[in-house]
Amino acid sequence: MNFMPATMNLNMTEVPENHYFVVHPLDDVEEEKVDTSTLGPMPMTTSVKVSLIALRGYLALMVLLVFYHVMDLAGVFGKH
């Protein structure tokens, strides 16, 4: 395998015949990504609402369970 380092104009389409020009991501010109700056919060579709409600319910339950366990360890519910 023969690698030839090269510095080339980005716009140059004439690479030697049967050769390929490979650029590391960090050396490449920054690519245009999805423009997220104009996007606000996600639209609350039914599935998103259901997912977030389920998540809230799960988190509330977990917090209660942890709270219960801490109280139990502290002996609030009597010794075992």
Add this chain to the structure above:
Amino acid sequence: MQGKVIAISTAGIGTPTEAPVVRGKIVRSKWARNLLTFLMVFGPGLIVMEADNDAGAVSTYVQAGAQYGTKLLWLLLLLLPTCYFIQEMVVRLGIATGKGHAAMIYQRFGKWWGLFSLFDLEAVNFLTLVTEFAAIALAVSHMGISPYLGVPVAAVGLTLMVLTGSYLRWERITVFLCLLDFAWLVIAFRLRPGLGGLVHDTLVPGVPVGGITSSLMFLVIAIVGTTIAPWQLFFQQSCIADKRLRFADLTWARLDTFLGAVFTIVVAACMMIAGTAALVHGINFADPAQMANDLRPFVGEVIRLGILLLMINAAVLGTTAISLSSAWAYGEVRGWPHSLQMPVKKAKGFYATYIACVAAAAAIVLIPRAPLQLIILGVQVLAGIILPSAIIFLQLLLNDKELLGEKYVNKPWNNWVNWTIIVVLFALSLILAAQVVAPNLFPSA
């Protein structure tokens, strides 16, 4: 394609006279182009996977091997596609948006969910860092080195790794550390149990002798929680954004992630096999370092030292990845410059966050009689809470057509697989919580 010239670049194109100069390499064949491109893209996938084999993972897998031999290897095989599917979604999201996970949650789900995710991530990450340094302290003390020397040296080394102002330099060091974990294969080969049983236990799911007990359930949940960690979602997306992977790199990033997943699961299996040596020789241990010491009469000094050094390596890998995930996430939400490509003076907040995480965790471990067991328990609780929520946000973002467009959103089969994973993770999390509240839910071992 013979005779046709192809220029490879995926960035925007200006006029010939204004085109920026780009450094690259010229190769002569397609396979060379593909190989070189893969090698350039390779890194985030391997690191995110292998760094997950941190000190906690060593402890968990070794304990699983010591308690149940090779009977839980099938679980690791099931976790291989699971962790790949989850991280593949992260890859798509990172490449499409060029932004980190914390920033996306903040932007698309609002301030409350954004701050919740950030706070939970930072909390569980910090506690995990303490356990990493605790493992370093333990390992070095078994090597006859004072933790008051070993821990600060590790902390300084971890800090210097990121302060070079070069993402590539950090990546190459970290990839090297990841590849050191090949030594686990050597240790597993040296300690190997019978091949027939090994293959059977890997391919055929089964319940160990004794049935489903509370101890087994805890271990299964610990293995799942160790193999799929919340910080991985944040780390890989930020890493991909920092490395500026392009749309054309998606295939190679997927391959990087897949190979990372395979390597990680193989290493995890080797850790489990190492633990079986304790079972075979009737050794009871409190931690892997003690196990390594107690195994010395049977396996020799080289294996003992190898396990201790690999424990340190696992902790170092975990620390750098977890600290970076914290620093990236915090920098994204605060709007600070946050890139390993930037020198310290241009990204002070980012580097300060990383250094603060490392220094504070190292300092806590050195406090005499620090409540490390409580911290380890805290990690398990917080991780059990954050993982399902992090995965839900990921799933919702990957179905966000407004964000990703038709090309990069989940296909229906993606959603089937991912919702199945989410339901199973939720169920395991609730089982863990139920066991804490009702310890007699499953029979004792």
